[in-house]
Amino acid sequence: MPGIKxxxxxxxxxTSTRKITHAMQMVSAAKMRKNQTAALxxxxxxxxxxxxxxxxxxxKLHDTGEMEKDISSLSDHDLKEFEAELMASKLMSVxxxxxxxxxxxxxxxxxxxxxxxxxxxxxxxxxxTANESFEQVAELLVxxxxxxxxxxxxxxxxxxxxxxSDNWTPIESIYALAKMATDLYLTGQYRxxxxxxxxxxxxxxxxASIKQLLPFTQIHNLRAAPKKDEEENTLNxxxxxxxAEEEELEGLPxxxxxxxxxxxxxxxxxxxxxxxxxxxxxxxxxxxSDASEHSARMVMMKNATEAAGDLIADYTLTYNxxxxxxxxxxxxxxxxxxxxxE
Amino acid sequence: MNFxxxxxxxxxxxxxxxxxxxxSCPTTLGQITILPGHEPLVATLVPGELHAKSAKEDxxxxxxxxxxxxxHGNKVVILADAAEHHYEIDEQRAKEAKEQAEKAxxxxxxxxxxxxxxxTALEKSLTRLHITRKHAHKKNPLTGxxxxxx
Numbered sequence: 001m002p003g004i005k006x007x008x009x010x011x012x013x014x015t016s017t018r019k020i021t022h023a024m025q026m027v028s029a030a031k032m033r034k035n036q037t038a039a040l041x042x043x044x045x046x047x048x049x050x051x052x053x054x055x056x057x058x059x060k061l062h063d064t065g066e067m068e069k070d071i072s073s074l075s076d077h078d079l080k081e082f083e084a085e086l087m088a089s090k091l092m093s094v095x096x097x098x099x100x101x102x103x104x105x106x107x108x109x110x111x112x113x114x115x116x117x118x119x120x121x122x123x124x125x126x127x128x129t130a131n132e133s134f135e136q137v138a139e140l141l142v143x144x145x146x147x148x149x150x151x152x153x154x155x156x157x158x159x160x161x162x163x164x165s166d167n168w169t170p171i172e173s174i175y176a177l178a179k180m181a182t183d184l185y186l187t188g189q190y191r192x193x194x195x196x197x198x199x200x201x202x203x204x205x206x207x208a209s210i211k212q213l214l215p216f217t218q219i220h221n222l223r224a225a226p227k228k229d230e231e232e233n234t235l236n237x238x239x240x241x242x243x244a245e246e247e248e249l250e251g252l253p254x255x256x257x258x259x260x261x262x263x264x265x266x267x268x269x270x271x272x273x274x275x276x277x278x279x280x281x282x283x284x285x286x287x288x289s290d291a292s293e294h295s296a297r298m299v300m301m302k303n304a305t306e307a308a309g310d311l312i313a314d315y316t317l318t319y320n321x322x323x324x325x326x327x328x329x330x331x332x333x334x335x336x337x338x339x340x341x342e
Numbered sequence: 343m344n345f346x347x348x349x350x351x352x353x354x355x356x357x358x359x360x361x362x363x364x365x366s367c368p369t370t371l372g373q374i375t376i377l378p379g380h381e382p383l384v385a386t387l388v389p390g391e392l393h394a395k396s397a398k399e400d401x402x403x404x405x406x407x408x409x410x411x412x413x414h415g416n417k418v419v420i421l422a423d424a425a426e427h428h429y430e431i432d433e434q435r436a437k438e439a440k441e442q443a444e445k446a447x448x449x450x451x452x453x454x455x456x457x458x459x460x461x462t463a464l465e466k467s468l469t470r471l472h473i474t475r476k477h478a479h480k481k482n483p484l485t486g487x488x489x490x491x492x
Binding site: 038041042044045046048049052055056171260261262263264268269272273276280283 | 349351352353354355356369370371374381382383384385386409411413419421
């Protein structure tokens with residue numbers, strides 16, 4: 001049982017902690033509102049963009065092999081154009097021989113967000129445990145300090161570490177990440193690029209999610225892939241979503257998927273479209289993650305403030321009891337002393 | 343079905359979501375008009391004016407580039423980099439932006455890529471200015487007043 005003096009110090013210390021957590025709660029609440037609106041507003045754009053590329057992903061472009069043949073006959077300017085077109089079509093195709101998997105993880109910089117980062121890491125571990133070889137082939141691209149710390153501590157294959165701004169993430173700041181993810185995929189050594197981020201559901205709920213960023217043609221390939229394909233068994237959730245999506249797409253008349261008219265040409269449109277979509281998907285993930293982070297922190301700090309309040313009430317009760325006991329003892333001693341003198 | 347289900351979205355917001363009878367937008371190959379029953383199409387947009395016509399109203403907007411996608415079932419989606427209603431454009435700001443871009447273009451030293459950036463900026467601000475002036479006599483549905491100062 002702590003003494004009276006000790007209790008008094010504790011009450012004081014918890015009170016000042018509560019002040020801090022309350023202040024942090026207010027700050028997070030303000031940031032949360034801003035980030036939530038941003039995430040929700042851009043959701044339409046990114047989901048429409050994703051839908052578009054998934055529809056287009058089924059259209060067959062030039063065969064990559066055929067395109068490579070006549071490369072020598074092109075002028076410099078044409079070559080540049082040609083490369084961009086080739087890039088677009090490569091991003092939509094799979095590399096069957098590729099072994100590696102690129103994983104982008106978007107975490108927070110600071111802690112005090114409850115299970116936020118742990119959930120992301122668990123998501124990664126889930127794939128790792130389900131696929132024996134995954135750990136060897138997974139390469140991490142991290143954004144945010146917490147994910148970097150994890151990668152360093154557990155000796156993961158960290159390919160890139162992108163700084164995450166604490167305040168507002170401008171879209172320019174993810175161009176580098178988008179470019180790197182695209183370039184990595186274009187090397188042909190990666191079978192897919194995944195992105196792990198926290199999806200914002202509501203202020204109280206955020207779910208760690210995995211999304212396949214590249215290639216865009218996942219819908220085709222998951223089903224076409226042979227059964228022994230590890231990913232098929234493990235990325236169950238992902239697959240279910242895809243199948244649902246696929247069914248939705250299949251419900252449409254077949255022609256609608258094949259007969260898009262492109263202006264001026266499929267290559268030119270895709271050349272502009274594809275990088276934009278990669279960017280918008282990553283950016284959306286960052287926005288969702290920001291909204292989730294501040295919501296999680298706000299809730300955590302709210303809990304902490306409430307817990308501190310409970311603790312103070314508890315301590316105050318004990319303190320008062322002790323004080324009353326002390327007074328009673330003193331009083332009875334005085335009375336006893338007085339009686340002894342009479 | 344005699345109308346187009348139309349959505350104009352930018353990364354920041356949904357600018358317009360309406361049922362339209364026709365839609366004109368600036369593509370790389372020139373201004374095109376989409377009517378109900380258009381075949382599926384994907385095209386790149388260039389900075390310019392977008393005219394959306396519904397049964398009752400006309401909408402004039404500025405788009406700074408993006409993509410237009412026509413799907414089966416008369417669904418049209420525009421993914422724009424940025425878009426504004428004509429009455430949302432701040433004429434003063436557009437003028438300043440134009441002057442700034444003109445200045446930057448005049449004093450330009452640098453690579454061809456930067457030049458393209460400055461030139462696009464100028465083109466965008468010019469289009470903005472053009473749209474806001476063209477529709478200055480129209481009433482602003484928010485305030486009920488025209489933006490023209492007489």
